[in-house]
Amino acid sequence: MRIVLGVGGGIAAYKVASLLRLFTEAGHHVTVIPTEAATRFVGTATWEALSGNPVSNSVFDDVHQVNHVRLGHEADLVVIAPATADLLAKAATGQAGDLLTNTLLMAHGPVLFAPAMHTEMWQHPATRANVETLRSRGAAVLEPASGRLTGSDSGPGRLPEPEAIYDAALALVQGQGDYQLPLAGRTVTISAGGTREPLDPVRFLGNRSSGKQGVALALAARDAGATVRLLAAHMEVPPPAGVEVVRVETALQLREAALAAAADSDVVIMSAAVADFRPAEVSDTKIKKRDDSADPVITLVRNPDILHELVERRNAGDAGPASQLIVGFAAETGDSDGDVLAYAEAKLRRKGCDLLVVNHVGTDKVFGQDTNAVVILARSGSEPQEAAGSKADVSAAIINRISYELNHVLPRA
Template sequence: MRIVLGVGGGIAAYKVASLLRLFTEAGHHVTVIPTEAATRFVGTATWEALSGNPVSNSVFDDVHQVNHVRLGHEADLVVIAPATADLLAKAATGQAGDLLTNTLLMAHGPVLFAPAMHTEMWQHAATRANVETLRSRGVAVLEPAIGRLTGSDSGPGRLPEPEVIFDAAMALVEGQSDYQLPLAGRTVTISAGGTREPLDPVRFLGNRSSGKQGVALAVAARNAGATVRLIAAHMEVLPPPGVDVIKVETALQLREAALAAAADSDVVIMSAAVADFRPAEVSSTKIKKRDDTADPVITLVRNPDILHELVERRNSSGSAEGEQLIVGFAAETGDSHGDVLAYAEAKLQRKGCDLLVVNHVGADKVFGQDTNSVVILARSGSEPQEASGTKTQVSAAIISRIGFELNHVSPRT
């Protein structure tokens, strides 16, 4: 596929080098057209080295090839990143003062803008009008991410992560002209992995969680346009790029991090395997095994119910209906008193969360595996939803359901 990658003159231009690499590694032929201002942030040598093609921003270079017409005609896709307020305005008003804006006017295929600018610029009436004009013409304009901007400011206006732009671009080419990022502009907090409760400086009480499902959820939420915070307990996999990572070890540490992160989160997903109990006492020295002493007796105390506390805080804060969605996970086994779903339904009512993702776990199920099978239960009483496959596929189904819930709020009971 032939892609024209237009680079606007913003500080986020440096992140577009990673987007270019994603396109080229996927086998696409990419022509980079930076604006003159963009070359002040990233030089043409970088774009030429990464794309393998010559780079120009002038209509007077290689005139015999009529590039200002040819590039737009030949492109299967045009992506503009970062799309500055200036570029959005020029595109909306049909200006053609350089090679990039000429190419936009000549483009026959899909066009995707990934905006990046200061919050006040993004929220200005002029910029909003330009965005609406472009969208009314069938041009795809992503919502910017929310996060740290240039300097100490934070807010909407951050360039979406390269992986998010890449996924949106591929979806657009595949014919999803109405492609929207279901979590664009949302902040999602996800807990992952298994907590470890220390017994002494050497030993701990832990569980079998690998963190694979939580990491897959973080990737799916990121690719859906969200700003993602990953509260990472012990994991056997690395956190994904493009998410903020908060490392914790114990259930109490996870509680503190989750309550703080949830304060400004639109969605909280508690997928970590949190220990129900911890040792009442932690030895400051290694507990020795000696023939002249009795076997140690370990007294356990309950850990706080973090999921229930998150729900209580949300409900007592006076938040408007649908302002925050809380998703719990239940790793269950059946017994003589009930099956997995019976225990899960009881847990859903007890915890009060909006959605509960239920795993049937066992020694050779779920933990550490690359596949999963879950049932999504809703407090609203809607029919249970099943999802199975790789943990990536299961995560996509869960994030899709969350996006649906955020846009189709049912009253909580």
Template sequence: MRIVLGVGGGIAAYKVASLLRLFTEAGHNVTVIPTEASTRFVGSATWEALSGNPVSNSVFDDVHQVNHVRLGHEADLVVVAPATADLLAKAATGQAGDLLTNTLLMAHGPVLFAPAMHTEMWQHAATRANVETLRGRGAAVLEPATGRLTGADSGPGRLPEPEAIFAAAMALVEGRQDFQLPLAGRTITISAGGTREPLDPVRFLGNRSSGKQGVALAVAARNAGANVRLLAAHMEVPPPAGVEVVQVETALQLREAALAAAADSDVVIMSAAVADFRPAEVSDTKIKKRDDRSDPVITLVRNPDILLELVELRNSTVRGEGHQLIVGFAAETGDSDGDVLAHAEAKLQRKGCDLLVVNHVGTDKVFGQDTTSVVILARSGSEPQEASGTKTEVSAAIISRIAFELNAVSPRA
């Protein structure tokens, strides 16, 4: 696929190098057109080296090829990132002062703008009008992410992560409606992996969780445009790029991190395998075998119920129930008292979370595997939703359901 990648004059231009890499590694032929201002942040040599194509922002270069017409005609896709307030205004009013704005006027294929600017600029009536004008003409304009901006400010206006822009671009070309990044501007906290409860300096109580599901959820949420915070317990896989990572080890550490993170989260997903119990005492030295061959006695105490506390905290705030979506995970096995779903339904009502993702677990199921099968239960009583496949595919289904639930409760304007 032939892609034109326009780079606007904002500090977020440095992140677009990663977007270019994603396009080229996927086999696409990319021509980069930086604005003159953007070369103050990232030079043309970088774009030429990464794309393998010559770079220009002047209509007077290679005049014999009529680039200001040819590039737009030949492009299967045009992506502009960062799309500054200035670039959006020029595109909306049909200006053609450089090679990029000429190319936008000549583009025959889909056009995707990924805005990045200060919050007040994004929220200004002029910018909002320009965005609506572009969308009305058929261009796709993503919602910017919310987060740390240049300097000490935070708010909507941050460039979405390169992986999210890439996913939106591919969806747009394929004609899918999810290119709009349904979680843009949302903050999602996800716990992943298994907690470890120390017995002594070398031993711990743990579980079989690999962290694969939590990491896959973080990737899916990031690709849907969310600002993702990953509370990472012990994991056998590395955390993904483009997410904030908070390292934890024990259930108590996870509790502290989760309660703090929930304060600014639209969604909290508790997918970590949290130890139900911990040793009442932790030895400062390694517990050794005794000469009298007596067995050590280890007393366990119950760990706090983090999911339940998150629900209670949410419901006790001024905004109350409904302002935050809380998703729990249940790794269940059937027994004489009931099957997996019976135990899961009881847990859903007991915990009070909005959605419960249910796994049927065993020594050869779910933990450490690349595939899984889940059932998503809703406290609202809606029909259970099944999802199966790779953990990447299942995570995409879970995030899609979360986006649906969020937009049903508090749709964005």
């Protein structure tokens, strides 16, 4: 297949080198056309080395070949990544000031735009109007990913991962209709926050979970096209718009909600911090502190293992589709008997879930923080995957991995 890969002038241009390699390693002939601004981020030597073809952004190079007409005519596919706000505007208004915009006007085959820009630019009415114009003309415009952007801010506007762009491009060429978001048509249930186990009407046993990671996962899954159900225990942040919210407090309530939700879920992500134990007895009245009374003794009983039960019920065909993907979270600390990954690998074997997201927790780590660092372990035995950054970044990596597992690894039915 003959592909024109247009590269816009944004910092995300460096990620497009990986997309180019995916195309060339699959045997496609790729002509790279960077904008002049793009060459300030990644030089032409890189594109020539990776594509094996000469690179130019001028209509005055190789004039005898009439490249500004020929390239668009011959291309089976045109991919623009990153599609900056400027490039989207030029494409929507039919400008032809350089080789890339000329090629877009001459393209006979499918065209795919992979936007990348700051959130405010992506959400600006002008950009939204340009996107709708391009889509109305038959071009495929991906939704950008949510995550860390160039500065300290995060939000929608991040370039989708090269693998996601590659899959979308092939789907477009293979006539699978308009490109769909990676989790479009999927139902994803996510638990978030920390459970609270009452001692009396005033006191409870709880944990330090803020719910930030679970909410970030819900946002990432929603932006990937999924129908999202959030099982919300105690959270310090509000649930996101556009998702169904089921409120729970205790581990038993979460178990009931999770088993019910799993019945129609393609993916279940158990990111909530669930109490392992609960008081054997709950006082109907506040437990009083009296000078003439002995210190109270609180007997704890074990809570059900919700994650393990979800896996068992799925495997037995009692709940959810056979191809359901179940993701667990493990908040671990190391000790003299083993490190964090050793404990996590043992937990993955014990629980039987498909993916296990591992946190190394501790004082001022993970709980309540805006950043995170995780390792994703897979039951399939693939190499552990690391992800770090804002909780939005980590969520994007987890959702991308889930999409990959659903499409390439898991189908059991």
